[in-house]
Amino acid sequence: MKPKKELIFLPLGGSGEIGMNVNLYGCDGKWIMVDLGMTFGDPSYPGVELVLPDLTFIEKHRKDLLGVVLTHAHEDHIGAIPYLIQDLNVPLYATPFTAGLIAKKLQEEGIEDEIELNIIENEGSVEIGPFHCRYVPLAHSILEGNALLIDTPYGKIFHTGDWKLDENPVTGEPTTPAELSAIGDEGILALVGDSTNVFNKEASGSETGVREGLEAVVREQTGRVLITTFASNAARVKTIGDIAKATGRQLCMVGRSLHRIVEVAKANGYLKDFPTSIREDDAMKLPRDQVLILSTGTQGEPRAALSRISDRSHARIQLQEGDTVIYSSKQIPGNEVGISVVQNALAEQGVHIVTERQAHVHVSGHPGVPELEKMYGWIRPQIAVPVHGERRHMEEHARLAARVGVPQQIVPINGSAIRLAPGAPKVIDHVEHGRLVLDGDVIVPADGQTMVERRRLAHGGFIGVVLAMKGGRLAADPLIQIQGVPVEDEVEDFIEDCKDAAKAAVKKTAGKPVHALSEAVRVSVRRIAREWTGKKPVTKVDILEV
Ligand SMILES: [Zn+2]
Numbered sequence: 428m429k430p431k432k433e434l435i436f437l438p439l440g441g442s443g444e445i446g447m448n449v450n451l452y453g454c455d456g457k458w459i460m461v462d463l464g465m466t467f468g469d470p471s472y473p474g475v476e477l478v479l480p481d482l483t484f485i486e487k488h489r490k491d492l493l494g495v496v497l498t499h500a501h502e503d504h505i506g507a508i509p510y511l512i513q514d515l516n517v518p519l520y521a522t523p524f525t526a527g528l529i530a531k532k533l534q535e536e537g538i539e540d541e542i543e544l545n546i547i548e549n550e551g552s553v554e555i556g557p558f559h560c561r562y563v564p565l566a567h568s569i570l571e572g573n574a575l576l577i578d579t580p581y582g583k584i585f586h587t588g589d590w591k592l593d594e595n596p597v598t599g600e601p602t603t604p605a606e607l608s609a610i611g612d613e614g615i616l617a618l619v620g621d622s623t624n625v626f627n628k629e630a631s632g633s634e635t636g637v638r639e640g641l642e643a644v645v646r647e648q649t650g651r652v653l654i655t656t657f658a659s660n661a662a663r664v665k666t667i668g669d670i671a672k673a674t675g676r677q678l679c680m681v682g683r684s685l686h687r688i689v690e691v692a693k694a695n696g697y698l699k700d701f702p703t704s705i706r707e708d709d710a711m712k713l714p715r716d717q718v719l720i721l722s723t724g725t726q727g728e729p730r731a732a733l734s735r736i737s738d739r740s741h742a743r744i745q746l747q748e749g750d751t752v753i754y755s756s757k758q759i760p761g762n763e764v765g766i767s768v769v770q771n772a773l774a775e776q777g778v779h780i781v782t783e784r785q786a787h788v789h790v791s792g793h794p795g796v797p798e799l800e801k802m803y804g805w806i807r808p809q810i811a812v813p814v815h816g817e818r819r820h821m822e823e824h825a826r827l828a829a830r831v832g833v834p835q836q837i838v839p840i841n842g843s844a845i846r847l848a849p850g851a852p853k854v855i856d857h858v859e860h861g862r863l864v865l866d867g868d869v870i871v872p873a874d875g876q877t878m879v880e881r882r883r884l885a886h887g888g889f890i891g892v893v894l895a896m897k898g899g900r901l902a903a904d905p906l907i908q909i910q911g912v913p914v915e916d917e918v919e920d921f922i923e924d925c926k927d928a929a930k931a932a933v934k935k936t937a938g939k940p941v942h943a944l945s946e947a948v949r950v951s952v953r954r955i956a957r958e959w960t961g962k963k964p965v966t967k968v969d970i971l972e973v
């Protein structure tokens with residue numbers, strides 16, 4: 428598939444899921460990519476932490492890909508860069524703070540000299556082949572959240588990125604309604620936009636409101652206070668720094684990613700008055716009502732600081748009865764179990780827990796219904812293309828767009844090539860797409876042999892059978908090994924039954940070829956496992972001729 432004299436929108440990730448955003452725009456034979464994100468693993472990928480988009484399609488058309496334009500620095504928008512950019516080997520474009528974090532990722536991967544990283548000033552523009560891209564700042568839960576105004580010979584796209592409206596943001600200067608309305612006056616063909624919070628009837632709310640809510644909770648406390656938030660949420664990090672100063676507490680940041688964000692933010696002129704973080708040892712020596720700990724681990728990530736603090740495995744920071752942990756974040760669906768583990772461990776220590784359900788300590792970075800309605804009123808596109816959502820979010824977003832008078836709506840799925848112009852929007856092709864997983868240091872297909880085997884092992888356990896054969900007969904007792912088969916202390920009886928079954932199968936297939944023998948033994952042993960346990964472990968038979 429190669430774009431002709433037309434404008435194509437083709438998502439390879441992020442349409443039908445929240446995470447892993449990768450969007451292609453194509454015209455006159457060329458493509459640009461907007462964002463290159465990843466998503467976190469889930470129990471269907473045992474042992475995997477990161478999930479990446481499968482870029483096979485665009486790798487095959489690499490010579491037509493002109494670059495990757497990044498909207499903002501959240502992991503679901505830039506997280507796949509260090510793993511996949513070498514295979515694309517095209518220039519990156521980002522605003523200064525986003526570029527600073529990308530540069531760190533490239534350095535960690537040792538590829539900073541191989542990849543061209545172009546820094547575009549805030550509100551700046553860049554010409555990439557037939558695409559003219561202009562950064563349009565919007566409020567979001569990170570510094571330098573941006574929409575992109577993409578001008579092409581076939582019409583203008585307003586690609587919202589992740590956004591919200593905030594009349595009193597604590598950092599940055601989002602584009603005003605008048606400016607957005609002026610963009611709408613230029614005539615916008617399609618708005619491609621964030622569907623995350625389309626089911627929220629209310630607007631997301633201002634960061635300044637959170638400042639008041641958080642400060643009120645901190646003031647009530649007489650013990651240590653720990654606030655956890657996403658490190659990337661620099662606006663919130665700033666808010667928490669301000670609260671430390673206002674309440675006379677010393678700030679102690681715990682977690683490498685927090686230090687990194689603050690460093691990059693300061694290097695780009697943000698967080699100027701941010702208090703210096705005291706050392707963890709010193710924080711523990713201060714009177715408990717004089718310290719405010721800021722930590723990572725809002726989602727119960729086992730290796731994050733809060734998780735280690737909760738089970739007392741953190742080397743320096745400890746909490747005790749009467750201390751308070753405030754979750755200045757939301758629970759991301761899918762993370763409930765991990766979060767509960769941490770909260771229960773904290774509760775066991777007598778630590779008081781405050782979440783957004785008890786106090787106004789968090790606001791979302793994504794637009795609710797009133798904000799979406801306003802944006803459509805300003806931009807007035809011909810076509811609404813919901814992205815950044817599960818299918819249910821995107822369909823609801825399309826209904827909202829219809830309700831506010833957008834003439835046409837089209838809901839994409841990953842891999843669908845949608846012609847936006849000329850003519851009515853239409854799916855004209857489906858291309859290769861999918862997921863990859865980072866397993867240790869190796870990238871493999873999410874549904875390839877490795878993951879299929881891993882899942883089977885995780886679900887059913889393993890039985891290994893070794894047969895020593897001599898002249899078509901067993902030269903010794905079969906050797907049986909089991910892993911993760913639920914027989915507990917009856918393991919010896921179980922193994923005896925497996926041996927008997929293996930021996931009987933060998934006898935029955937005497938004289939047959941080796942593969943028939945091995946299959947007969949495999950089936951017999953697995954049957955024993957099923958009779959004993961109701962499970963079907965992965966069963967492997969090896970035959971040694973002696
Ligand atoms: Zn996002």
Ligand SMILES: [Zn+2]
Binds near residue numbers: 499501567569589
């Ligand atoms: Zn975001």
